[in-house]
Amino acid sequence: MSYEEGDITVVELKRYAYCPRILFITHVLHLDEVVSEAMEAGLEQHDDAIITPIVAKLKALRVLRSIELRSELLKMGGKPDYLIITRNKEYIPVEVKWASSDKGRVRWDHKLQLAAYALLVEENFKTTVKRGYIYYLKDRRVAGLVIDEGLKNLTRRIVENIHKIILEERDPGIVSPPTRCVNCGYKAYCRPGLKLRRPI
Ligand code: SF4
Numbered sequence: 001m002s003y004e005e006g007d008i009t010v011v012e013l014k015r016y017a018y019c020p021r022i023l024f025i026t027h028v029l030h031l032d033e034v035v036s037e038a039m040e041a042g043l044e045q046h047d048d049a050i051i052t053p054i055v056a057k058l059k060a061l062r063v064l065r066s067i068e069l070r071s072e073l074l075k076m077g078g079k080p081d082y083l084i085i086t087r088n089k090e091y092i093p094v095e096v097k098w099a100s101s102d103k104g105r106v107r108w109d110h111k112l113q114l115a116a117y118a119l120l121v122e123e124n125f126k127t128t129v130k131r132g133y134i135y136y137l138k139d140r141r142v143a144g145l146v147i148d149e150g151l152k153n154l155t156r157r158i159v160e161n162i163h164k165i166i167l168e169e170r171d172p173g174i175v176s177p178p179t180r181c182v183n184c185g186y187k188a189y190c191r192p193g194l195k196l197r198r199p200i
Contacts, residue, residue, distance in 0.1 A: 010078030017109035033185035069120035
């Protein structure tokens with residue numbers, strides 16, 4: 001399945017969670033991210049065997065790897081790392097991240113990403129997705145997430161907002177704290193003079 005003109009990707013929800021302005025910078029101003037060594041490390045590939053314990057725990061009947069999904073309703077596409085289908089015909093998205101968990105829980109940006117995959121799976125497989133998992137490579141933890149209607153609705157609203165930023169060229173402005181901007185790949189264009197004071 002291929003994406004269509006005007007589609008956004010699930011990865012863009014993760015970026016929005018980091019900072020909505022990134023969407024304006026990339027889609028309206030068409031500027032590229034300045035990629036640091038740390039970011040490149042995060043792009044490293046992982047071995048499929050890493051999710052074997054999750055597959056066993058969920059009693060998977062099938063595991064689909066990097067399946068391309070698209071939502072006509074949301075004008076959004078995405079490829080979950082894994083989609084597990086259990087013996088009870090439950091569909092469960094699973095992601096592997098080169099990051100640490102939030103003290104054993106799924107991080108906010110990854111919650112949105114899992115919920116977005118859930119919406120794609122629901123539309124494509126005519127099912128209801130109730131949960132997802134993230135394997136965090138840095139602290140070697142598996143964090144589960146209940147994907148309820150509240151989170152799905154919030155995700156739908158954010159997708160709508162992203163489309164508005166792009167179509168109406170709406171600059172959301174600087175809404176992120178400076179601590180986040182310091183590690184942002186768009187700082188050079190967005191907040192070039194920003195320096196954090198060292199604690200005394
Ligand atoms: S520098 Fe800060 S405000 Fe600008 S895009 Fe990055 S996180 Fe957002």
